[in-house]
Amino acid sequence: MGQPQRNICLVGHSGSGKTTLAASLLVRSGIKDPIAFDTSQEEKDRGHSIDMGIGSYEAKGTRITLLDTPGGDEFMEEMVKAVPVSDLSLIVLNGEKGVEVVTERAWELTGATKRPTAVFVNMMDKENASFDGAIAALNDHFQGKFVPLHVPIKEESAFVGVVDLLANRSIYFSDKSKQEIPSDLQSAVDQWRNFLIEEVSAFDDDLMMKFLEEEEIPADELTAGLISGVSDGGLVPIFCGSAAEDKAIDVLTDAFVSLSLTSAEQADAPCAAVVFNLAADPYLGRLAYARVMRGTLKEGTTCFDLSSGNKVEIRDLYAFGGTKQKRVPQVESGGIVAIGKVEDLAVGVTLAMQSDAESFPLPEFPKPVYSRTIVPQSQSDVEKMSAALKELSSTKATIRVERDSVTKELVLWGMGDVHLTVFIERLKNRYNVSLDTHQPSIPYKESVLKQATAKYRHKKQTGGRGQFGEVFLRIEPLPRGEGFKFINEIKGASIPGQYIPGVEKGVLEAMEEGNLAKYPVADVSVAVYDGSFHPVDSSELAFKLAARQAFRMAVDQASPTLLEPIMDLQVRVPEQYTGDIISDLNGRRGRILGMEPSGRATTVHAEVPLSEVQSYALDLKSLTQGRATFQMHFTKYQKVPGNLQEKIAAQAREAE
Numbered sequence: 001m002g003q004p005q006r007n008i009c010l011v012g013h014s015g016s017g018k019t020t021l022a023a024s025l026l027v028r029s030g031i032k033d034p035i036a037f038d039t040s041q042e043e044k045d046r047g048h049s050i051d052m053g054i055g056s057y058e059a060k061g062t063r064i065t066l067l068d069t070p071g072g073d074e075f076m077e078e079m080v081k082a083v084p085v086s087d088l089s090l091i092v093l094n095g096e097k098g099v100e101v102v103t104e105r106a107w108e109l110t111g112a113t114k115r116p117t118a119v120f121v122n123m124m125d126k127e128n129a130s131f132d133g134a135i136a137a138l139n140d141h142f143q144g145k146f147v148p149l150h151v152p153i154k155e156e157s158a159f160v161g162v163v164d165l166l167a168n169r170s171i172y173f174s175d176k177s178k179q180e181i182p183s184d185l186q187s188a189v190d191q192w193r194n195f196l197i198e199e200v201s202a203f204d205d206d207l208m209m210k211f212l213e214e215e216e217i218p219a220d221e222l223t224a225g226l227i228s229g230v231s232d233g234g235l236v237p238i239f240c241g242s243a244a245e246d247k248a249i250d251v252l253t254d255a256f257v258s259l260s261l262t263s264a265e266q267a268d269a270p271c272a273a274v275v276f277n278l279a280a281d282p283y284l285g286r287l288a289y290a291r292v293m294r295g296t297l298k299e300g301t302t303c304f305d306l307s308s309g310n311k312v313e314i315r316d317l318y319a320f321g322g323t324k325q326k327r328v329p330q331v332e333s334g335g336i337v338a339i340g341k342v343e344d345l346a347v348g349v350t351l352a353m354q355s356d357a358e359s360f361p362l363p364e365f366p367k368p369v370y371s372r373t374i375v376p377q378s379q380s381d382v383e384k385m386s387a388a389l390k391e392l393s394s395t396k397a398t399i400r401v402e403r404d405s406v407t408k409e410l411v412l413w414g415m416g417d418v419h420l421t422v423f424i425e426r427l428k429n430r431y432n433v434s435l436d437t438h439q440p441s442i443p444y445k446e447s448v449l450k451q452a453t454a455k456y457r458h459k460k461q462t463g464g465r466g467q468f469g470e471v472f473l474r475i476e477p478l479p480r481g482e483g484f485k486f487i488n489e490i491k492g493a494s495i496p497g498q499y500i501p502g503v504e505k506g507v508l509e510a511m512e513e514g515n516l517a518k519y520p521v522a523d524v525s526v527a528v529y530d531g532s533f534h535p536v537d538s539s540e541l542a543f544k545l546a547a548r549q550a551f552r553m554a555v556d557q558a559s560p561t562l563l564e565p566i567m568d569l570q571v572r573v574p575e576q577y578t579g580d581i582i583s584d585l586n587g588r589r590g591r592i593l594g595m596e597p598s599g600r601a602t603t604v605h606a607e608v609p610l611s612e613v614q615s616y617a618l619d620l621k622s623l624t625q626g627r628a629t630f631q632m633h634f635t636k637y638q639k640v641p642g643n644l645q646e647k648i649a650a651q652a653r654e655a656e
Contacts, residue, residue, distance in 0.1 A: 004062040005334030006256050007291065009086035011079050011110065013100035014048055014071030016092045017122040021243035022055055022068040028249045029057035029064075031322040037068050039323075041429045042422050050422055052078040052277055054289070054336065056320035059253045065320065065336045071102050073626060074419040077365055077398040081276045081347065083109045084362050085291040085336070088230075088256065091119045095129030095240070098137035101626045109363070111144045114233030118259065120252060124152050125159045125242040135238060143599060145229075147199050148192050148238045149255070150248070153182060162240060162248050165193045166226070167219055173247050199235060200225040223258065230259050271295030271303070272352040273337075274360040275345050278395040282430070284318070284325070286391075287338040288345045293360055295353065297337060298330040303351040305344075306359045312351055316340030347397055365397040367631055368413035370617040372420055372437040374401075375410075381433050388431035392423065399423055406443030406520055416617040442611045444648065445522045445563040445637055446514030451476040452558035455530075458546035461537075469542035471495070471503055472530035473550045475558055478523045480637055484511065487527040495531040495543065502540030503528050506547030515552060516560050516645075517652035522637070523563075526551065562645045565610040568635040570603055571620070573628040578602045580623055588612035589641075607635060 010018040023035045037053030038044065053068035067082040069075075083089050089110040091103060111117040121134045131152045138146050153161035153170060161172035168189075169179040181189055197217055201207040204225045210217050229235030239255065241248025277289035290297070297303075303312045318325040318338040331337040339345075350359040376382045393399045400413040414420040420437070427433040457470040478485060486504045495503070511521040528547070569590070573581050575597070581604055582592060590608040613632065620628050640648065 002296075002332035005332070005336075006062055006064045006088070007067065007086045007334070007336055008064060008256050009067045009069065009079075009082040009089045010092055011069050011083065011089055011102075011106040012071055012092035013094065013097075013102040013106075016071060016094045016097075016100070016103075017243045018071060018092045019049055019053065019068050021092060021120065021122060021249075022053065022066045024243045024246050024249050025064075025066065025253060026055050026057050026322055028246060029059055029253070031057055033322045033324055035323050037323060040426070042425050045425075046422075048072070050075060051279070052082055053323070054320055055323040056336075057322065060257050062257045063335070064253070064256050067336075072418065073102050073105060073629075074414070074416040076102075076105055076415070077396060078277075079106060079109060080363055080365055081397075083115060085274065085276045087334075088116045088118060088259065091117065093119060093121045093134050093138075095121050095123040095131065095134060096126050098130075098134045099141045104141065104627065105629070107142050107144075111142060111233065111236050116230050116233060116259075117144075117236050118230070118255065119146065119236060119238045121238065121240040122243055124240050125245045125247065127157050129159075131240050134240075138236075138238070141600070144236045145199055145234060146236050146238055147196050147226075149196070149226075150238070150240045150251070151185060151189055151192060152240050153185065159242055159245070159247060162251065163189050164251070165189065165196050166222055168193060171248070171251065196226075197222065200229055203229040203232075203234060227259055268296075269294040269333075270353040270357065271297050271301070272350060272357050272360070273297050273303075274362070275339075275347060275349050275351065276362060278345070278347055280391055280395055280430070284316075284338075284340050286343060286395075287318070287340055288342050289336065289338050290351065292331050292333050292335050292337065293350075294333045296330050296332045297335075297351075301353070303353060304355040304357075305349050306352055306355070306357060307346065307349045308344075309355065310344070312342060312345065314339060314351075346394075366415065366629075367633060368398050368400050368415055369630060369632055370416050370420065371411050371413045371440050371614070373409040373440045374412045374424070374435045374437055377434040377436055381435065384431055384433050385427075385435070388427050388433045392426060392430075396423075404440065404443055406445065407441040409440055411440050412437070416621075439614055442614075443565060444517065444519045444640070446516050446519045447521060447523045447561055447563055448475060448477050448555060448558035449561050450559050452554045452556075454550045454554035454557065456546050456550035456553060457532075458542050458549065460542075466534075466537040467539065467542040467545070468534035468537035469499065469502075469539070469544075469546040470532040471506075471528055471543060471546045471550050473507070473547065473554050474527045474529055475551065475554045476525050477558075478525050480523055480563075482523050484508075484522070485525040487525065489527050489529040490531070495528070495533055496538075499533065499538060499540055499543040500528070502543035503531075503547040505540075506544035507551050509544070510548040510551040514560065515555050516562055517649040519562070519652075521555070562640040562648060563637040564640045565634055566607050566636050566638045567610050567613060567632045569606045569608050569613065569616075569630060569632045571606070571628055571630040572598075572601055572603045573624055575600055575602050577624045577628060578604065581620075581628065584619075584623060608632075609638075610634075 019037045043050050049070035056065040069078040151163040172178045201211040207225050273290040273292045275288045275290045301314050319328045348362040453474045455472040460467040507526050514521045590606045593605045596603045
């Protein structure tokens, strides 16, 4: 049996001190090498985390790996990746501010899904830090069994120690021998300890009997009951300390070892590992970070990518010592490893020795909801852009690059303005690719509202062989989303069969630019039902040109209309903002489809034109103080209201 492993994910709002805490834990463990979690230029420029940071240390014979996630709400992807592969998620709170926006997001992924979770109330050295206030905020915002394991000891404004409620003694930072509980805290300590015993006893019948009969419960039995409660997500222990002042850090490491249980992993079972993160390392190239779920992952072996069925050669393996990567020959179950020299792995795939092994699915990632058109600044940027975009975007699930089929613009999708700004900065810093951005054009389409017919004769004589083709077309609308239907109704030989493909090509060419505003035409049925030809001068080209003109003439007679893309929108909003959100969506020509209450939040489901929600990621933050989230995806095309249609058509004409 190998060394015990514990993977701890640090989550919470930006500024709560997660990265400082991670660094303090490594230093306290005796790591001598320089510690750097925020290593990218973009992180250094901003002074906060953007990517997941990984660091590892040893304590009491256990290898502890920390996954430090960013606290910005636009960088939620890193938290979604880290939580499922961790044995314990530690929600870090700013002791002065309590529950903040991303604390709520973190809880939705951790405690709300009954994953093993703990809370660390940080910055207890600050004058306005309040442990009681943090507990009250947790209970006010979330439905969970929060059980304090610490009570902070303050002398005047100085944070000097904690009372360990499990051991029922004090721990003073400057004097390890001093264990007396301050008299002014004794009442609070008794109250919290009694609460702890009661909540823990609920997970063990023997403990419950002792509690009800007011018997003394030994610390080891209380700890065992706590471990049981934490492991099934029923209890959420709360610690406190100061990462910046290195206070109560040792106690936290002890809790990582004792309270977080790894799942039943077998070191001798056939190997399986789940890829949870990708990164482009400037020295090692593309790395795939994986947690070994069972067995031992060894260099030189061949695994199956269970998503694609492809074989994957495991060549370079890197484990962590501090925040440095070091080459290793193998990693056992529970361990986290970086796999080098793998180009085609995606986040969420399971690697296994057996092709029919069971996969370990990750939760669904949030979809990108904010877009900007990107334009290279120079010819040099054009040449380098494609490869750079592909390499960087392939490492992030919430970044998407696509060429819009209607507007032909290259569109970059992300979670918000800051998210895309960071991505564009990274392209410049790493690949020297400079891009300009602007709001994407709306991919409108055109269609018709009624049936119409038209005929056109293409005749051209230029000496020698001429051109001749005549077509009669009938067009009519199709249901939304049906696209295009071509029907050959020629009876007899008014148009020989070899020229019919030319008629269809002419129609398709004409559909590329509609008559109203030069947008593509969609959802029309076109029938060719008559025509004439010349035995010498007719050709496929002549019929293509005739059909193109006939189609345009028919469209003018068929009540042409403009279509706009409609988005399916789901907004999860705290209940106090629900009315504001509905009012705002109505003002955006939205159609409210329903509302689903869930605890203190409501999910509003609506359909809204894309033109009205291109900057919704920014607008929603200002409407709700950043506390609402949303997801949206394209659902259908719909007729543009008449008053807007003329305005859009006029703008298109001006742009020509």
